[in-house]
Structures are given as C-alpha cells and as structure tokens.
Amino acid sequence: MDYIDPHVHMISRTTDDYGRMAYAGCAAVSEPAFWAGFDRGTAAGFHDYFRHLTEVEPRRAALFHIRHYSWLCINAKEAENVSLSREVIALIPEFLRLPNVLGIGEIGLNKNTRNEATVFQEHLDLAMKTDELVLIHTPHLEDKYKGTRMILDMLKNDPRVKPHRVCVDHVEEHTVRPALDGGFWVGMTLYPTTKCTPARAADIVEMVGTDRVMVNSAGDWGKSDPLAVPEFVQEMKRRGHPDAVTRKVVYENPLAFWRQANNWRE
Numbered sequence: 357m358d359y360i361d362p363h364v365h366m367i368s369r370t371t372d373d374y375g376r377m378a379y380a381g382c383a384a385v386s387e388p389a390f391w392a393g394f395d396r397g398t399a400a401g402f403h404d405y406f407r408h409l410t411e412v413e414p415r416r417a418a419l420f421h422i423r424h425y426s427w428l429c430i431n432a433k434e435a436e437n438v439s440l441s442r443e444v445i446a447l448i449p450e451f452l453r454l455p456n457v458l459g460i461g462e463i464g465l466n467k468n469t470r471n472e473a474t475v476f477q478e479h480l481d482l483a484m485k486t487d488e489l490v491l492i493h494t495p496h497l498e499d500k501y502k503g504t505r506m507i508l509d510m511l512k513n514d515p516r517v518k519p520h521r522v523c524v525d526h527v528e529e530h531t532v533r534p535a536l537d538g539g540f541w542v543g544m545t546l547y548p549t550t551k552c553t554p555a556r557a558a559d560i561v562e563m564v565g566t567d568r569v570m571v572n573s574a575g576d577w578g579k580s581d582p583l584a585v586p587e588f589v590q591e592m593k594r595r596g597h598p599d600a601v602t603r604k605v606v607y608e609n610p611l612a613f614w615r616q617a618n619n620w621r622e
C-alpha cells in the first residue's frame with residue numbers, strides 16, 4: 357500500500373533507509389525541524405540546518421521518487437535560550453516561500469517551562485501572521501498530559517488559530533480525545549517502546565475512528581524504525597480492517613492536511 361510518513365527526521369537516517377521506505381510504498385515524507393542531539397550555539401547553525409532540510413533532503417529523497425517536505429522552527433529543547441530562539445524565529449520567513457516548506461513545526465513543549473511557553477507563543481504568532489500550517493510536538497511520558505493541556509489552552513486562547521490548520525503530534529490514549537475534540541488533526545508516533553506501538557495505534561483508531569488521524573514513525577537518531585508506518589498497515593490488515601480505512605490514515609489524511617499549505621502544488 358502506498359503511504360506517507362508525515363513525521364520523520366531523515367537527516368538522521370541513511371540513504372539506504374530512503375531506499376527501504378520506497379520499496380515499502382513510501383510516496384512522501386515531511387520532516388519537522390528538531391533537536392540535533394546537541395544544543396546549537398548560533399543562529400547561523402540553524403540557517404545551515406534549514407538549508408539542509410529544504411535543499412539536501414529533498415534531493416536525497418528524490419533518488420527514490422519520494423517527495424520530501426519540511427517544517428521549520430527552533431525546537432522546545434533549545435527554547436530555554438530565548439534570545440537565540442528569537443534570532444532563529446527571525447530567520448524562518450525567508451524559507452517560508454520555498455515550495456517544499458509546509459509550515460511552522462515541530463513547535464511545542466518539552467519540560468513545560470515558562471521559557472518554552474514563551475518561545476511556543478512567539479512561533480505561533482509568526483504562524484498566524486504568515487497564515488502557515490502548524491505542527492505541534494507534545495512532551496514525552498510523565499510530562500505529556502500536562503504539556504498537552506498547556507498547549508491546547510495556548511491554542512484556544514489565541515482567537516486567530518484555526519484548529520483545522522494545526523496538527524497535534526505524539527498523541528496517546530490519554531491525549532487523543534482532547535486534541536480531536538478541539539478540532540485539531542492528530543498524529544500518533546509509532547515507536548518500538550515509548551509513545552505508541554503499531555498495536556496501540558490500531559487500538560486508538562478503533563476507539564476514535566479515522567477522521568483527522570494520522571500515524572508517523574518519527575524516525576530519528578534514537579531507537580526508532582523508519583518502516584513503522586508499513587508495520588501499522590500490517591497490523592490493521594491482521595485485524596481485518598478494510599484497506600480503504602487504513603489508507604485514509606496512512607495516505608489520504610496527511611495529504612488532506614498538507615494540501616492546506618500556502619505553497620502547495622499538486
């Protein structure tokens with residue numbers, strides 16, 4: 357089955373991974389800006405990173421006929437440095453014109469601190485002024501519920517936010533409903549251990565349905581699997597779900613969300 361992986365950090369994967377994803381049916385990926393594994397020291401470091409996301413990865417993906425899109429921001433882990441964050445946010449507008457940039461992301465919270473919330477709101481302000489799509493990272497494990505509530509409150513308190521232009525990512529059993537009830541899209545991340553396994557994601561689809569729901573591998577440098585979305589497809593087949601149901605989650609939904617992007621070209 358053709359599929360889209362709407363959240364995968366290909367900068368941290370090999371060219372062979374692109375090949376294996378293509379053989380498994382991957383038609384397109386989107387890559388949110390994230391932490392590099394170390395705190396970058398300068399805004400110039402982010403400028404180079406944004407060029408990597410918008411120039412280098414699309415070329416690498418094209419070798420395997422995979423379309424590559426990206427999202428730009430400074431991630432929550434580096435947001436404790438508010439002055440650096442502001443310099444990075446100021447770099448983003450020049451990249452928003454590029455045809456393969458979908459919007460602002462993955463912005464969010466990590467440890468739910470005041471500085472993280474400040475930088476989140478400044479990204480959100482840029483996204484609203486430029487009418488961009490927004491991709492949101494919700495925190496891990498014990499910080500997830502509180503962080504997700506804080507994020508949903510900040511989104512609801514900004515009257516400019518249109519929920520159908522925002523995806524709340526890394527939802528789990530206890531956060532999926534508040535995000536869907538708010539009118540947002542949601543992403544479930546398929547990790548081998550933490551976040552959702554493919555089986556848990558299938559359980560959640562059985563619980564909440566397929567409207568505004570997508571799944572992703574969030575493949576990165578850590579323990580993760582760039583073939584997690586095809587594994588979810590297999591899990592759905594094993595449970596007897598019709599292909600049309602699975603295809604909505606792994607292909608039609610991410611495409612419908614992306615099609616709202618300002619620069620979208622069919």
Ligand SMILES: [Zn+2]
Pocket residue numbers: 363365388390462574
């Ligand atoms: Zn990510």
